[in-house]
Amino acid sequence: MSINENDVILQVQDLKKHFMPHQGLLQSLGTKTKKVIKAVDGISFGIRRGEIFGLIGESGSGKTTTGKLVMKLIEPTSGKIVFNGEDVTITDRGRTKAYRRQVQMIFQDPYASMNPRFKIRDVLGEPLIIHKIEGDRLRHEEMIIKSLTEVKLNPPSDFMGRYPHMLSGGQRQRVATARTLILNPMMLVADEPVSMIDLSTRAEILHMMKDVQRDLGLTYLYITHDLSTARYFTDRIAVMYLGRIVEMGRADDVIDNPIHPYTRALIDAVPEPETGMVDIIKELPISGEIPSPANIPPGCRFHTRCPYAKPVCSEQTEPELSDVGNGHFHACRRWKEL
């Protein structure tokens, strides 16, 4: 795979999303300042054309929020999103629509992402109607069949008349993928596309997605908490913790030579079905829950759970991402000592 290293299709710069919690009338009169929920707190990354970029983190790390920000389903608090050389952070309705034709999303729950009252034909026809794709019903039908074939739902005519509840999870996720492909997008945001699918079907779906990506030259933003699929599926990885990227680099690099303690912990947490290991529950170096994004620890935000934390970690300012060479970034000031 030859990728032009500099051909960046999506550039995210210092993107922030802070949610204001709901307050009653009396609360807002009170002196207490609002606790702002910092779901995404200043992240920057670039995705190259034709690349699969993985965004990894545990629940509450802000990875889904990032996906929604990229999809423009929610407005960022600050920062910049540049897609294909165009600043799309703030767009009017027409440009948003044009943007959504080029960037599509696959949702986590294939059972909920399709209107239960729509047949597969209607599910796939909807983007064509929304974007007023030229052609009569027959032409649309052809396009629907083509995209169903692309996701390997054969024969397509069998599926078109069915309702989503008549399909298995894997089939649904294929339909969801077909729905995104029908508009010939440049980029797909896949938010944990296989996390709710049976293990046995996961690989198949990922295979299919990878084939589609190769065939159509797509770019993926793959959001997941699952390191094993990330390694298999992605080219580059960014690890998120509490709204920040703590480590980013080529998938193999990050997983084989993790630098940040959080990444190490994540990798250690992956269970391995090996002989002799089955009965052993791993002892993880980190413990506890991810802190509330409304109350982010000072200094390095990971220090509360970090096994190597020193007073310096909480006293000094937050470490920025720094390169160790070959495009491997990390945000740990004590990495050399570890």
Added chain:
Amino acid sequence: MSMKDFNFRLLEFWSDFRREKAGLIGLGILLFSVLVVLLEPVFLPYKDVNGNWRNISYWEDNSDSAPPAWTNIFTTKKSATTRQFDKPAVTEEEDASYGPVKMYSFPYKYGYDLPPLDLIIRARASGMALMLLELERPDGLIVNLGEMYRDGLEDDDIRFAIDTESKANVFDFAREYASAEAISTSDAQNIKPSYILFSKTGTDMLSARDALKGEYFLHIKVPAFLLEDENNTLDDVRLVVTGRVSGILGTDTSKRDIYSGVVAGLKWALFIGIITSVISVLIGVLYGIISAYFGGFVDTAMSFVFEVFVSIPVLPVLIVMSAIFKPSIWIIIASLIVFSWVGPVKTVRSMALQIKEETYIEAANALGATKWRIIFKHMAPLLLPYSFANMALSVPGTIVFEASLSLLGLGDPTIITWGQILHDAQVSGATLNGLWWWIVPPGLLIALMGATFAFLGFAMDKILHPKLRTR
């Protein structure tokens, strides 16, 4: 949704619905009501009741405040019922004084204890009309009821009421049999002709009034020469026997047939109920969805408007509005809609808030669907079942509201509604005078219509919202 799907869904719904007994009863009554409305002329004894409800002369042949005919079953002395005869036997006869005549004969079987109040002969005639009226009694006596003479007619209705126009002739008839004493204390003006005509003859016939049962014939003799002149026509000869009891539901103090009024009022009850609830529920459902979907300021503003409307007491406002505007059915329907669209808003808003958070709404958003597409294509169809149930459930309210307005005298005077019948009953003191047949039927029907739609609504609610099935 294709036709086939729709049929399938309908069949599925029907198989569930069949199990709801109350729903089936409601559906049965509704279908029957619709049948009655469609075949209204068949059910109406007075075909022209629509438009003539407030026309006094249309009802003049009836007796006033007559109980229903079937009340005879419960009384020891049977009363003559109101009957109409319009197919006389026509024969050619020789009359002693008129010469050759055309004779129209109406046979009337009289088997009651209390005679009818009046016999009324009606016809449509042109030019000159002259007729001799005779009543042939079961005892063989023939009573001369007098002559009807009208001239200068142009296809006009002519009417001859024995009760007023035959007093002298009938008194002459009685004079032959009654005692001199009885005759001397009476005169032609204070007798009741029908009492004498349908009683046995005898010296005390003026006071005894012994019913003479059997077959009577009313003969109408028209001189033959009169009809030979082409300028003179006589058609549509009819006899009305004005009974003491009348029809299925009796008459009111204005002689109107209540059954006809009730049947004619059914279509208005259905019309007002269905139109108002369909329109107001559609508005309410859309309002709720929009309020929920847009959220934020729009939601707050729309909720405020909703709160204002929901807290206005409807009836006083409707009374004022009916007083300001000329009461018409359209004004009434419009003002009912203005106040009843709030019904489904709260529920729909809360349901829509839930639907709004579904992933497929977000997915549609991500595909670039517009707000209106999401509202109409994704959210509204899910709320459709609820809307149907709600429509059925809000019909009773509207019917009752219209009835309340009419009862207060603010109804549309050009139509007949059950509320208006009740209003007239109330104004005439029907309760005080014991005219229960004027109050109970329209009242019961209002309740029945309400129950019908309530049954339908409950059944639909249960089927379309499986979560409610435990109710």
